[in-house]
């Protein structure tokens with residue numbers, strides 16, 4: 001790949017890489033300023049190419065106003081350049097990885113910039129609402145880790161002024177920030193706390209003005225409240241393991257407000273979502289008006305999210321909740337059940353009921369809690385936390401050999 005690392009000066013783009021009409025180039029998305037293409041490299045790996053969108057809003061409105069195409073390009077490219085520098089300086093598992101950049105002449109403009117990054121998938125809130133709690137928790141944990149990194153970055157505390165789901169992408173289930181052109185490092189200057197008001201559509205917060213004349217923790221708290229209103233409130237509590245609910249509720253409450261009726265907010269979320277970027281609906285906003293304070297900072301929020309991960313991963317959340325023993329299951333090693341599928345929610349498989357469990361006892365508990373369940377098949381596949389994926393079945397009419405699976409059939413009722 002003819003690309004530069006951000007430390008080098010000036011590399012020409014490989015035409016095979018950046019030709020938008022090339023067979024392997026596909027438009028992925030665009031915003032006001034930039035357009036993103038997916039390109040498959042000769043070795044098979046896919047990357048994202050980001051450049052100023054020549055038919056985009058930013059360039060178009062500037063050219064209409066000033067008629068200076070090259071100058072307007074430079075203005076827009078400044079955002080891409082800023083983003084590239086921040087991607088490089090803020091390197092972290094939850095910041096999209098920058099692979100390089102290159103320049104090429106485009107239309108009548110010389111040396112237009114293209115950045116080359118990891119490829120992600122847009123954050124689709126409707127889809128996320130339909131996935132397992134485990135996967136939704138992963139996104140919230142990713143976000144917690146990202147905000148912790150931004151609050152303690154080498155550049156100082158970084159805030160994302162434009163914080164909406166579309167500024168993030170998913171890479172193998174991890175949330176990563178991609179749009180950094182609206183990131184800001186400086187805290188707001190102040191003479192009194194009256195200058196330190198964090199304004200949101202649903203509520204405002206007043207922060208302290210430090211002796212040095214900066215609003216204390218404003219960048220961090222802005223990120224945190226946005227994380228709460230766009231992600232945590234929708235993704236964290238719903239269908240979580242019951243024993244983790246109090247801890248999850250305390251995270252949601254402390255990062256922003258007390259939700260008096262989370263299921264109502266949940267029910268409203270799908271309609272919300274086609275515009276993830278839109279503000280929550282008015283009725284949800286009304287509920288949020290009773291908000292508490294931003295009690296926790298990013299450090300405490302992340303510590304609590306990591307605690308949830310520990311309780312979940314270690315199986316401690318299962319304590320006192322097992323009912324196994326009420327039914328006997330016969331073990332059939334190296335076998336699977338060919339049919340007898342039923343649907344459940346939220347399944348990892350569309351046609352059947354595929355769920356993750358911590359251990360055999362939890363698989364038995366799940367089967368006992370589903371009226372249709374008469375058997376289950378433990379696979380050798382695991383989720384990101386290391387839990388095993390298990391197919392739950394209505395019966396065992398056709399048991400077939402499979403060296404990677406173990407079947408359990410209900411022997412008593």
Ligand SMILES: Nc1ncnc2c1ncn2[C@@H]1O[C@H](COP(=O)(O)OP(=O)(O)OP(=O)(O)O)[C@@H](O)[C@H]1O
Nearest residue numbers: 029030031032033034036048119120122166178179
């Ligand atoms: N690496 C990537 N992989 C996949 N999709 C991406 C990637 N980077 C960005 N996108 C998609 O492309 C869209 C536009 O990118 P980006 O947000 O950087 O442009 P923008 O012009 O700054 O947008 P905005 O107007 O929201 O500020 C994003 O909403 C995102 O869905």
